[in-house]
Amino acid sequence: MIILWTDALIYLLVVMVAMLGLYMRGQEHLRRPWRKVTSSVIGMLSLVVLLFFVSIGLLDSLHFKASSSSNEIISVLDYWATPLREHQEKTYSAPFSAYLYNKELMITESGRQSWGYPRLVYGGRHLQDPCSEKVQDIAVRLSLGLLKGAGLFMVFFVLLWSLRRDRQQRLLASTAARAVWLMVFVISCTTYALIDLSGYYHVLGTDKVGEDVFYQTVKSIRTGLVIGTLTTMIMLPLAILFGILAGFFRGWVDDVIQYVYTTLNSIPSVLLIAASILMVQVYMANNEQAYTSVVVRADMRLLFLCLILGVTSWTGLCRLLRGETLKLREKEYVQAAQALGVRQGMILFRHILPNVMHIVLISVVLDFSSLVLAEAVLSYINIGVDPTTYSWGNMINGARLEMAREPVVWWSLAASFLFMFTLVLAANLFADTVRNAFDPRRAEHA
Amino acid sequence: MIQYIIRRLLYAVPLLIGVNVLTFVLFFIVNSPDDMARMQLGQKYVTEQAVQNWKRQRGYDLPLLWNAQKKDGGQITETIFFQKSVGLFLFDFGISDSGRNIGADIKQRMWPSLALALPSLLVGLLVNISAALLMVLFRNSYLEVGGIVLCVILMSVSSLFYIIGGQFLIGKLLKLVPISGYDDGLNAIKFLLLPVLISVVSGIGSGARWYRTLFLEEVEQDYVRTARAKGLSEIRSLFSHVLGNAMIPILTGVVVILPLLFMGSLILESFFSIPGLGSYTIDAINRQDFAIVRAMVFLGSVLYILGLLLTDISYTLVDPRVRLS
Numbered sequence: 001m002i003i004l005w006t007d008a009l010i011y012l013l014v015v016m017v018a019m020l021g022l023y024m025r026g027q028e029h030l031r032r033p034w035r036k037v038t039s040s041v042i043g044m045l046s047l048v049v050l051l052f053f054v055s056i057g058l059l060d061s062l063h064f065k066a067s068s069s070s071n072e073i074i075s076v077l078d079y080w081a082t083p084l085r086e087h088q089e090k091t092y093s094a095p096f097s098a099y100l101y102n103k104e105l106m107i108t109e110s111g112r113q114s115w116g117y118p119r120l121v122y123g124g125r126h127l128q129d130p131c132s133e134k135v136q137d138i139a140v141r142l143s144l145g146l147l148k149g150a151g152l153f154m155v156f157f158v159l160l161w162s163l164r165r166d167r168q169q170r171l172l173a174s175t176a177a178r179a180v181w182l183m184v185f186v187i188s189c190t191t192y193a194l195i196d197l198s199g200y201y202h203v204l205g206t207d208k209v210g211e212d213v214f215y216q217t218v219k220s221i222r223t224g225l226v227i228g229t230l231t232t233m234i235m236l237p238l239a240i241l242f243g244i245l246a247g248f249f250r251g252w253v254d255d256v257i258q259y260v261y262t263t264l265n266s267i268p269s270v271l272l273i274a275a276s277i278l279m280v281q282v283y284m285a286n287n288e289q290a291y292t293s294v295v296v297r298a299d300m301r302l303l304f305l306c307l308i309l310g311v312t313s314w315t316g317l318c319r320l321l322r323g324e325t326l327k328l329r330e331k332e333y334v335q336a337a338q339a340l341g342v343r344q345g346m347i348l349f350r351h352i353l354p355n356v357m358h359i360v361l362i363s364v365v366l367d368f369s370s371l372v373l374a375e376a377v378l379s380y381i382n383i384g385v386d387p388t389t390y391s392w393g394n395m396i397n398g399a400r401l402e403m404a405r406e407p408v409v410w411w412s413l414a415a416s417f418l419f420m421f422t423l424v425l426a427a428n429l430f431a432d433t434v435r436n437a438f439d440p441r442r443a444e445h446a
Numbered sequence: 447m448i449q450y451i452i453r454r455l456l457y458a459v460p461l462l463i464g465v466n467v468l469t470f471v472l473f474f475i476v477n478s479p480d481d482m483a484r485m486q487l488g489q490k491y492v493t494e495q496a497v498q499n500w501k502r503q504r505g506y507d508l509p510l511l512w513n514a515q516k517k518d519g520g521q522i523t524e525t526i527f528f529q530k531s532v533g534l535f536l537f538d539f540g541i542s543d544s545g546r547n548i549g550a551d552i553k554q555r556m557w558p559s560l561a562l563a564l565p566s567l568l569v570g571l572l573v574n575i576s577a578a579l580l581m582v583l584f585r586n587s588y589l590e591v592g593g594i595v596l597c598v599i600l601m602s603v604s605s606l607f608y609i610i611g612g613q614f615l616i617g618k619l620l621k622l623v624p625i626s627g628y629d630d631g632l633n634a635i636k637f638l639l640l641p642v643l644i645s646v647v648s649g650i651g652s653g654a655r656w657y658r659t660l661f662l663e664e665v666e667q668d669y670v671r672t673a674r675a676k677g678l679s680e681i682r683s684l685f686s687h688v689l690g691n692a693m694i695p696i697l698t699g700v701v702v703i704l705p706l707l708f709m710g711s712l713i714l715e716s717f718f719s720i721p722g723l724g725s726y727t728i729d730a731i732n733r734q735d736f737a738i739v740r741a742m743v744f745l746g747s748v749l750y751i752l753g754l755l756l757t758d759i760s761y762t763l764v765d766p767r768v769r770l771s
Binding site: 259260262265266267271274275276279281285369373376377383392393396403420424425428429432 | 481482484485598606607610727739742743747750
């Protein structure tokens with residue numbers, strides 16, 4: 001068991017979210033908007049998709065040493081996907097193809113040389129004659145996988161149904177609940193079918209060095225999630241603390257904090273990130289002995305990236321919170337607390353903080369998708385994650401020249417597009433639902 | 447008014463000093479010039495002599511803040527901070543690590559950046575506002591729901607895919623415009639069509655949604671209801687009342703980014719190999735040319751602060767309720 005820095009922070013974050021959830025359970029004014037979220041079909045569907053992505057990311061965050069002899073660090077997800085990881089071809093191959101992308105000089109059994117597409121080492125190697133058998137084989141395996149997925153879902157569902165006999169009605173009561181079950185069904189079927197098929201084929205093809213694209217894009221999920229969540233975790237304390245202090249105390253505290261965030265804001269964020277990442281690179285190059293393993297080094301760089309993104313992105317939320325606190329401190333209940341001699345720290349904690357929480361929540365979910373998108377752009381400019389880290393940005397970066405090939409190598413781009421789009425779309429839709437539920441101005445209309 | 451502008455300009459001075467000190471700390475104190483030299487020359491097999499030469503050629507061999515060996519003010523002027531950072535205030539960007547004059551480069555590369563950024567901004571503004579107006583005009587209908595869904599979908603696609611997809615579809619398959627490149631004068635137009643189109647399309651999602659919320663806030667105001675009650679058609683009230691009043695946030699939102707247009711677009715320019723400031727910056731980042739990155743950081747913050755100033759001034763011009771204080 002090896003705990004990388006980002007792993008530790010991710011699990012810390014999970015614990016914090018769980019604690020926040022417990023706290024919110026007890027607060028009626030926070031439960032009401034949540035009920036609105038849970039009754040929204042789109043919100044719940046996107047939440048299911050998000051949770052699915054998160055669970056993959058969490059599986060990918062439990063690292064251990066592959067074996068006591070080697071120095072390789074792998075995660076639970078890597079362990080499960082060992083066939084995918086080890087099915088390395090020579091170079092490109094199209095999705096579900098049994099042949100290589102490039103022509104090669106082959107020597108047949110009779111000793112003659114011929115020029116043609118060689119068979120893949122792993123993809124479709126169980127087929128005798130791929131041309132005639134492939135379509136049928138794929139169809140059979142696909143339907144089998146779908147059936148198994150459906151079966152798994154049914155077992156799970158029946159188990160739940162019989163265990164929660166008292167709550168049976170509620171399981172299927174609302175449209176949102178039925179939609180959630182449908183979504184879980186779809187996800188479990190497709191996942192099972194994909195897992196089944198990926199053992200025999202390269203479902204999304206292979207890239208230039210012959211690595212399975214499906215594996216790469218699944219591994220990229222963790223990177224996207226880490227960037228989206230850890231950055232928020234770093235940004236939140238800064239934004240909340242400074243925003244509330246500036247709004248509450250005003251005077252010179254306000255001046256100093258405003259000065260700091262205007263200065264930071266005025267530096268173009270891409271350039272600040274670039275400058276910081278360059279510095280990190282220099283630092284790491286000078287302290288090579290501290291980063292023995294590639295995984296550890298890539299992980300440090302990922303953490304640094306989150307840190308820097310956090311430092312550049314807290315200013316927006318800080319300004320919002322400052323404005324809101326300025327309004328809140330004139331409210332009667334705050335003045336009453338002051339008149340009664342409540343300590344200032346207590347006022348901040350009991351009266352101001354809970355009343356700006358909805359702004360914090362809304363901006364957290366809104367920022368998530370833009371951070372995932374930003375990662376891709378930064379990786380493209382080479383100031384994002386480490387080149388050895390699996391990420392959608394690195395996939396796009398590696399694949400952008402492939403569109404010029406003939407025939408077009410489209411699968412790397414398509415794979416990263418598909419997964420990234422799904423994650424960001426789900427995040428955007430969920431963010432909209434949360435905002436509609438928690439924003440008091442919007443809540444009035446609905 | 448002039449007094450107000452002068453006061454705002456003075457307020458910008460501490461900000462610029464802050465930016466300057468921050469970049470100085472980042473580039474020279476967190477990592478010493480020795481580290482940079484080793485990074486540039488290759489990590490391990492570098493002689494001490496080569497490092498010293500590299501530093502002397504670029505003027506990094508001076509002490510950081512205080513030169514104790516010099517006299518008569520030389521203690522301050524003969525330092526890295528004075529030579530490399532103070533010059534930025536006078537827009538003297540110095541020489542890049544590869545030996546080119548940064549100021550001249552910037553002057554030359556500013557115009558292609560502007561030629562791309564300005565049309566993108568204007569066309570984008572027009573398209574976004576029209577789309578938002580349409581959605582508001584047909585509010586509470588399936589057309590609006592469809593529009594919002596489309597916006598969210600467009601928002602969820604990474605800008606990189608718009609670029610790659612656009613280049614592939616329009617440049618390679620349809621062969622309507624060249625895939626990338628740039629030319630002087632009017633010949634540039636055919637190279638600029640595609641990047642402008644792509645930047646407009648990739649901005650529609652978030653832009654139209656943003657303007658829609660602006661318009662919706664105005665639509666619910668009393669004066670719009672009154673206008674409708676006295677018999678004004680929906681379209682008239684939308685254009686004369688809603689659009690007119692929403693112009694204030696729209697205008698100020700545009701003004702703040704106006705100076706930053708000079709900086710160009712990092713990704714678009716490098717994808718379409720347009721020789722603007724954006725691709726200049728990216729090249730510098732990839733070559734790890736710290737002098738250029740430092741100059742661009744400073745230039746960017748100057749332009750941002752200028753944008754803030756222009757915003758405040760434009761507020762007072764378009765909204766008579768705002769008084770200078």
